Amino acid sequence: MTTAPRTLFDKIWESHLVDRQEDGTCLIYIDRHMVHEVTSPQAFEGLAMAGRKVHRPEQTLAVADHNVPTTDRSKGIADPESRTQVETLEANGKAFGIRVFSMDDMRQGVVHIVGPEQGFTLPGMTIVCGDSHTATHGAFGSLAFGIGTSEVEHVLATQTLVQAPAKNMLVRIDGKLPKGATAKDIVLKIIGTLGTAGGTGYVIEYAGEAIRNLSMEGRMTVCNMTIEAGARAGLIAPDETTFAYVKGRPMGPKDADFDKAVAYWKTLHTDPGAHFDATVVIDAATIVPQVTWGTSPEDVVEITGRVPDPKDARDEAKAKAMQRSLEYMGLTAGQPMEDVAIDRVFIGSCTNGRIEDLRAAASIAKGRTVAATVKAMVVPGSGLVKQQAEAEGLDKIFTAAGFEWREPGCSMCLAMNADKLSPGERCASTSNRNFEGRQGRGGRTHLVSPEIAAASAITGRLTDARKFQD
Amino acid sequence: MDKFETLTGVAAPLPMINVDTDMIIPKQFLKTIKRTGLGKSLFFEMRYDEAGKEIPDFVLNRPAYRNAKVLVAGENFGCGSSREHAPWSILDFGIRCVIAPGFADIFYNNCFKNGILPIKLPQETCDKLMKAAENGANATFTVDLAAQEITTPDGEKVAFDVDPFRKHCLLNGLDDIGLTLVKKTKIDTYETARKTAQPWV
Ligand code: SF4
Numbered sequence: 001m002t003t004a005p006r007t008l009f010d011k012i013w014e015s016h017l018v019d020r021q022e023d024g025t026c027l028i029y030i031d032r033h034m035v036h037e038v039t040s041p042q043a044f045e046g047l048a049m050a051g052r053k054v055h056r057p058e059q060t061l062a063v064a065d066h067n068v069p070t071t072d073r074s075k076g077i078a079d080p081e082s083r084t085q086v087e088t089l090e091a092n093g094k095a096f097g098i099r100v101f102s103m104d105d106m107r108q109g110v111v112h113i114v115g116p117e118q119g120f121t122l123p124g125m126t127i128v129c130g131d132s133h134t135a136t137h138g139a140f141g142s143l144a145f146g147i148g149t150s151e152v153e154h155v156l157a158t159q160t161l162v163q164a165p166a167k168n169m170l171v172r173i174d175g176k177l178p179k180g181a182t183a184k185d186i187v188l189k190i191i192g193t194l195g196t197a198g199g200t201g202y203v204i205e206y207a208g209e210a211i212r213n214l215s216m217e218g219r220m221t222v223c224n225m226t227i228e229a230g231a232r233a234g235l236i237a238p239d240e241t242t243f244a245y246v247k248g249r250p251m252g253p254k255d256a257d258f259d260k261a262v263a264y265w266k267t268l269h270t271d272p273g274a275h276f277d278a279t280v281v282i283d284a285a286t287i288v289p290q291v292t293w294g295t296s297p298e299d300v301v302e303i304t305g306r307v308p309d310p311k312d313a314r315d316e317a318k319a320k321a322m323q324r325s326l327e328y329m330g331l332t333a334g335q336p337m338e339d340v341a342i343d344r345v346f347i348g349s350c351t352n353g354r355i356e357d358l359r360a361a362a363s364i365a366k367g368r369t370v371a372a373t374v375k376a377m378v379v380p381g382s383g384l385v386k387q388q389a390e391a392e393g394l395d396k397i398f399t400a401a402g403f404e405w406r407e408p409g410c411s412m413c414l415a416m417n418a419d420k421l422s423p424g425e426r427c428a429s430t431s432n433r434n435f436e437g438r439q440g441r442g443g444r445t446h447l448v449s450p451e452i453a454a455a456s457a458i459t460g461r462l463t464d465a466r467k468f469q470d
Numbered sequence: 471m472d473k474f475e476t477l478t479g480v481a482a483p484l485p486m487i488n489v490d491t492d493m494i495i496p497k498q499f500l501k502t503i504k505r506t507g508l509g510k511s512l513f514f515e516m517r518y519d520e521a522g523k524e525i526p527d528f529v530l531n532r533p534a535y536r537n538a539k540v541l542v543a544g545e546n547f548g549c550g551s552s553r554e555h556a557p558w559s560i561l562d563f564g565i566r567c568v569i570a571p572g573f574a575d576i577f578y579n580n581c582f583k584n585g586i587l588p589i590k591l592p593q594e595t596c597d598k599l600m601k602a603a604e605n606g607a608n609a610t611f612t613v614d615l616a617a618q619e620i621t622t623p624d625g626e627k628v629a630f631d632v633d634p635f636r637k638h639c640l641l642n643g644l645d646d647i648g649l650t651l652v653k654k655t656k657i658d659t660y661e662t663a664r665k666t667a668q669p670w671v
Pocket of ligand 1: 065066110111112131133349350351409410413414431432
């Protein structure tokens with residue numbers, strides 16, 4: 001029997017089908033479920049009210065990340081609402097038999113950093129979380145997407161979800177990246193090309209030489225921001241880089257199971273000739289370090305470029321939006337990006353809070369000093385990232401340069417805890433969203449790579465990090 | 471979800487059109503970690519004054535309607551946001567049936583998801599029911615879902631329409647999760663097969 005060539009998405013989807021319903025929607029099995037304190041309380045309450053149990057507690061992992069303080073934690077959380085949410089997560093974990101990495105656990109961190117680190121995230125799986133950046137886990141060749149609170153409850157109770165299949169899009173980055181360009185620059189370039197709604201209705205598979213050459217950390221950075229292009233999930237086919245990363249992780253398969261798993265994972269790639277509903281090809285050579293100038297992640301320019309002019313917008317609506325963004329951001333058309341002075345630097349988040357990101361930032365910070373006008377902070381993505389960084393002496397490099405070295409969590413990525421911008425403050429941030437008010441009311445965010453964030457901290461202006469590299 | 475078979479209780483009149491989700495439950499109550507306990511904040515701004523004291527005139531504050539189980543309202547009830555806090559607060563107050571000439575879409579769906587029966591009836595019929603509801607403690611309605619019939623305090627019967635599938639779900643207390651759990655054997659079969667093929671999952 002021959003089967004038609006299938007995409008990676010098709011393969012994962014079909015292997016998780018429990019039932020196809022009359023209206024075309026499918027009941028799909030969910031292998032891994034991650035929960036955090038903000039979107040789960042009503043789901044657990046709903047279960048309790050209906051007298052239901054968690055169907056497969058061992059397939060769920062709970063981590064507190066959004067509300068936790070990144071300063072000294074010994075006195076707990078000061079804000080009562082944040083404290084209640086974190087305590088509720090712990091209580092629900094106990095009541096329903098789910099593992100919780102609490103605030104004082106070494107393994108605690110941003111949920112999307114913790115899953116891969118623990119080997120909870122594995123290739124070929126379906127992974128969900130009540131959080132849109134669940135797309136991160138697609139870097140392992142798993143179908144991973146964000147869900148709402150009622151769906152969280154549905155997964156807890158049944159380990160399944162009712163979903164309609166997505167369309168397939170291929171985004172291929174051909175050739176080699178130029179020196180100084182990073183995974184963050186790849187994904188910012190993709191979002192700039194597709195636009196924030198360009199991926200709506202699709203699952204994107206990233207392929208091509210530049211993607212293959214990325215480390216797992218870099219692949220996670222790319223998949224993480226898939227949602228910023230409007231697509232629900234991003235995928236990268238697993239390969240030797242993936243297997244090497246997964247091997248030996250605490251929650252991953254061991255010994256014979258590992259070999260068996262690898263044999264299966266090797267089948268997880270798009271067959272030659274498989275159909276994509278859309279294809280986008282970008283020449284890696286055109287990807288130079290990027291920065292956002294506006295209040296939408298699609299508002300990208302090259303770091304060496306200038307603030308664009310609304311006069312050149314593709315249409316009236318976009319021109320209006322650009323004008324509004326410029327006003328909010330306090331920028332003028334034509335201004336060179338590298339002239340823009342900043343007040344704050346944030347290095348962290350599920351986009352760029354992994355060990356490799358910290359190494360990259362430290363390589364720029366080493367032996368240099370943060371500008372007197374800038375307050376800069378480094379927030380490791382997890383307790384284990386922090387531990388590793390300290391073992392390598394990165395914390396010393398950062399603190400010697402004048403960066404603050406914090407405890408792990410979401411922190412100023414969304415400013416739900418005490419870490420936030422004041423109105424009008426401008427920040428070079430390695431996070432993923434530059435929406436109005438995202439990092440604090442009136443705050444101005446420029447999304448950049450860890451290298452640019454570190455270089456900007458030192459000069460006090462948005463800065464091309466290549467100047468500090470040999 | 472609790473089954474909805476026959477509901478007997480006082481009907482409260484709320485003769486207003488376009489009651490939106492902010493009026494049902496204002497946004498300061500969305501930070502809660504619970505879906506229960508919202509009943510006391512239902513219709514918050516109409517129900518309490520600035521000092522947080524009850525406004526005695528508001529229908530749900532009047533002695534006869536404090537335990538109302540049915541609400542009769544005006545056109546386009548539940549418009550605004552998709553927040554499930556709106557049906558949660560209605561349910562938590564103790565109301566399980568809302569009668570109106572029309573509902574906002576998302577709210578209408580959210581009602582069924584949470585065990586509330588929204589009944590859409592022509593304007594004249596609603597006007598009649600509104601009048602009956604104004605009878606205070608004597609405004610006892612009986613809503614029989616199986617028979618698709620409302621009985622008013624003077625024994626008059628009013629028929630209503632409901633989607634057969636949704637009726638089935640409400641009568642049997644099946645929410646989305648309940649519906650999936652009907653396929654439990656399929657899920658179990660899938661899991662068993664998967665465990666053999668991919669023991670690491
Ligand atoms: S780091 Fe930011 S994007 Fe990631 S989960 Fe936390 S808040 Fe969301």
